[in-house]
Amino acid sequence: MPLSSPCRVTVTEESPYPRDWSRRPKGRIRANYTLGPLATSRRAEYNQEYLKKTPVLIKTPEFSQSAEKAKFKRLAKEWKRDIVVHSSMTKIATHPAYQKIIGMGSEVLPFLFEQLKSEGDEPDHWFWALAAITDKNPVPKESRGRINEMAKAWLEWGRENGYVELA
């Protein structure tokens, strides 16, 4: 008997449904009976066989995080490649890859903070994305435009909100 998806059961001789659909029984049919006794007993067996032959990708939290991080890295690389000669933040932040990073939402925040922390004295242009995702602005007025002070303010905010590990 061919294997099918575990969600589907092959109709067997025990099915009350005739091949000619127009001659189906009238009225409600009990659900367990529609599967047929043979199909019901073999369902678990089918599932086991199906799983043995079909690799199943289980998205654990760790897997999801590494996939998201890889996506962030790929988008960041694409973005950096295209904005090298630009100074205008509108040009820099409206790049499609940067917009996709923003679109990843709060899941990308740990990677953004990690990246920001790793860049030290020359932080990259992550401030727009951080502000857009968090809807916060921890940068004091006197620090606007001073990227080292901006990074410090954002990393402090990240620590307070659990995105950056305490040193």
Add this chain to the structure above:
Amino acid sequence: MSNWRDWPTGFTLCTEPDFAHYFPRLRPEHCVGDLSDATRKYNCFAWAASVDTDRWDPDPFFQYFWPDSVPRDDTRDAFVLAFGSLGYQVCGNGDLEVGVEKIALYCLNGKPVHAARQLENGHWTTKFGDFEDVEHIDLECLFGPEYGDKLVYMKRARMVVE
């Protein structure tokens, strides 16, 4: 086709793969004088205003410096007002005038994307993105797909630095 060896020493931007595409008119002979180090600490708009400690940008999230009285728009008018707050006024050309400091805003699709400042010798100084600032002999050499080919000139009395 120029070789990277022809460019001023330390001009790392010229090693970018798409450099010739970004600046199809720029040649090594356009670039003169010394270069700064590459940095993100200031951008071309701040550099046009002779500032090398801040980044100037009208971003909507109030992250970067922008004059208080000026709308945070990336429009030509907002940039004219921003530089106007430093005493610059729109003028008609980039010709060298004694005692006058000029800046030029490069506009692409009506929006300023770059700025350069005129030096006393008539050359211009430009900060390229996160790269070096470079002295170049004219403004047209930066025309291309990234900085466009439309200029807005502004001028003010040249400050005397003692």
